[in-house]
Amino acid sequence: MTATLVDRVLANDQAGIARMLTRIERRDEGVDKELAQLHEHTGRAHVVGITGPPGSGKSTLVSAMALEYRRQGRTVGILAVDPSSAYSGGAILGDHIRMNALAGNPDVYIRSLATRGALGGLSRAVVDGLSVLDAAGKDVILLETVGVGQVEVDIMGVAHSTVVVSIPGAGDAIQAIKAGLLEVADVHVVNKADAPGADRTVSELRDMLRLSRRKAFQWNVPVQKTSATKHEGIAELIAELDKHLGWMHEHGELEQHARRISTTRVRWAAEEVALRDLRPGKPDFDAAVEQVAHRRTDPLTAARQLLGVDTAGNPPQTSPIPKEGTS
Amino acid sequence: MTENTAPLRVMLAKIGLDGHDRGVKVVARTLRDAGMEVIYTGLHRTPEQVIEAAVQEDVDVLGVSLLSGAHMPIFGRIFELIDALPSAPRFTLVAGGVMPEEDEEELRRRGVAAVMGQDTPPEAIVEMLRRVVAETAAR
Numbered sequence: 406m407t408a409t410l411v412d413r414v415l416a417n418d419q420a421g422i423a424r425m426l427t428r429i430e431r432r433d434e435g436v437d438k439e440l441a442q443l444h445e446h447t448g449r450a451h452v453v454g455i456t457g458p459p460g461s462g463k464s465t466l467v468s469a470m471a472l473e474y475r476r477q478g479r480t481v482g483i484l485a486v487d488p489s490s491a492y493s494g495g496a497i498l499g500d501h502i503r504m505n506a507l508a509g510n511p512d513v514y515i516r517s518l519a520t521r522g523a524l525g526g527l528s529r530a531v532v533d534g535l536s537v538l539d540a541a542g543k544d545v546i547l548l549e550t551v552g553v554g555q556v557e558v559d560i561m562g563v564a565h566s567t568v569v570v571s572i573p574g575a576g577d578a579i580q581a582i583k584a585g586l587l588e589v590a591d592v593h594v595v596n597k598a599d600a601p602g603a604d605r606t607v608s609e610l611r612d613m614l615r616l617s618r619r620k621a622f623q624w625n626v627p628v629q630k631t632s633a634t635k636h637e638g639i640a641e642l643i644a645e646l647d648k649h650l651g652w653m654h655e656h657g658e659l660e661q662h663a664r665r666i667s668t669t670r671v672r673w674a675a676e677e678v679a680l681r682d683l684r685p686g687k688p689d690f691d692a693a694v695e696q697v698a699h700r701r702t703d704p705l706t707a708a709r710q711l712l713g714v715d716t717a718g719n720p721p722q723t724s725p726i727p728k729e730g731t732s
Numbered sequence: 733m734t735e736n737t738a739p740l741r742v743m744l745a746k747i748g749l750d751g752h753d754r755g756v757k758v759v760a761r762t763l764r765d766a767g768m769e770v771i772y773t774g775l776h777r778t779p780e781q782v783i784e785a786a787v788q789e790d791v792d793v794l795g796v797s798l799l800s801g802a803h804m805p806i807f808g809r810i811f812e813l814i815d816a817l818p819s820a821p822r823f824t825l826v827a828g829g830v831m832p833e834e835d836e837e838e839l840r841r842r843g844v845a846a847v848m849g850q851d852t853p854p855e856a857i858v859e860m861l862r863r864v865v866a867e868t869a870a871r
């Protein structure tokens with residue numbers, strides 16, 4: 406018997422992981438059942454988000470970090486989100502990641518996602534994709550998105566630790582605030598520190614962090630200088646990220662994070678379960694539409710009947726959430 | 733339901749010493765403008781890197797472009813690597829570059845779905861990729 410896709414993901418088989426991620430992007434039939442089976446195998450990976458303005462060196466930094474994690478004996482997966490063209494829906498993906506030392510490295514799994522390529526929405530594809538890499542046993546998952554646009558910044562909410570990348574030069578730090586990036590940073594990186602002006606940008610950022618007065622017992626956001634091209638400051642950055650994960654753990658923030666992601670996932674799943682048969686072509690649905698159109702009933706009552714919820718809004722007797730079989 | 737609405741994923745690879753990629757970048761943009769998702773590997777890749785990346789990205793099409801004249805040994809290596817994969821890859825293989833007709837026939841015989849000359853207009857490439865992917869899916 407051939408191994409199922411779930412088995413292949415759990416065995417960290419590259420082609421199996423790749424296939425599973427495609428199924429997620431396309432929301433193929435049956436993908437939810439596969440994800441359900443993977444769920445119990447997740448929860449180990451440290452998800453690190455990397456965001457910042459276009460061209461700040463995110464992909465180069467991600468590659469340098471991946472190599473450093475590998476050097477430390479940790480396994481790495483990378484999800485790189487690139488913007489789709491607003492006109493054609495097409496995209497040019499992950500170009501700089503593919504252009505350096507990591508290209509084709511079988512020890513590091515790299516997958517590019519287009520912002521509009523995912524048919525169930527980007528955040529869902531990212532959340533599900535992270536689960537796959539987590540279940541495959543990656544110790545660290547690096548998630549790159551460009552820090553423009555709300556969708557891209559919001560995606561960082563799925564990471565345990567978020568790195569915001571700036572580059573030396575007047576006004577860049579200010580731009581970061583405008584884009585709403587200052588608040589999401591757990592670690593600030595000033596990349597291209599081999600270029601002049603890095604120290605000034607570091608102190609600008611420190612000033613700004615001081616101004617946005619933090620409460621007691623909050624994580625103290627560090628500012629780290631790196632040169633991604635020269636591999637400088639990378640081990641230090643990773644040390645800060647490890648420290649942040651430790652802090653999350655000690656302060657109950659990891660659990661909080663898991664609960665927040667789970668809330669979203671349960672709601673997505675519930676919507677899908679509930680709506681599966683609620684569409685034109687399904688007899689009960691069509692009948693309800695007729696009734697409402699002829700004003701024999703109202704939309705709310707019809708919806709409650711279809712969902713098997715009584716008119717007072719109570720749930721049906723049987724559990725609406727089917728227990729997943731372990732087969 | 734979604735198989736036909738998802739954008740085509742295409743990897744464009746440059747293998748070998750050939751140091752020019754203006755052409756392949758033009759093709760990349762044309763494909764993007766036609767609604768495809770394009771992953772460009774960058775210059776000077778090895779066949780090993782390209783096959784690994786194509787598997788990881790689960791692309792529909794792998795387009796390998798070479799001008800160096802070493803296309804037969806390079807494709808020979810590509811076929812070896814594909815044969816050595818634990819499971820048959822999903823991608824359709826396409827070649828770009830200039831080569832004698834008998835080489836072209838040999839590549840087709842060994843599974844390359846199409847060979848595009850250097851002067852193929854980008855729009856024709858779009859058409860051709862859609863056609864070969866449809867043909868592969870039909871098989």
Ligand SMILES: Nc1nc2c(ncn2[C@@H]2O[C@H](COP(=O)(O)OP(=O)(O)OP(=O)(O)O)[C@@H](O)[C@H]2O)c(=O)[nH]1
Nearest residue numbers: 459460461462463464465501551596597632633634
């Ligand atoms: N001097 C210097 N250049 C760098 C450094 N890091 C990246 N670069 C260069 O900056 C350019 C952009 O790098 P990328 O890694 O593609 O930047 P990015 O933020 O991923 O870009 P987008 O994904 O397009 O937003 C490339 O030419 C890199 O070589 C660095 O530390 N120092």
Ligand SMILES: [Mg+2]
Nearest residue numbers: 463464501502
């Ligand atoms: Mg990038």
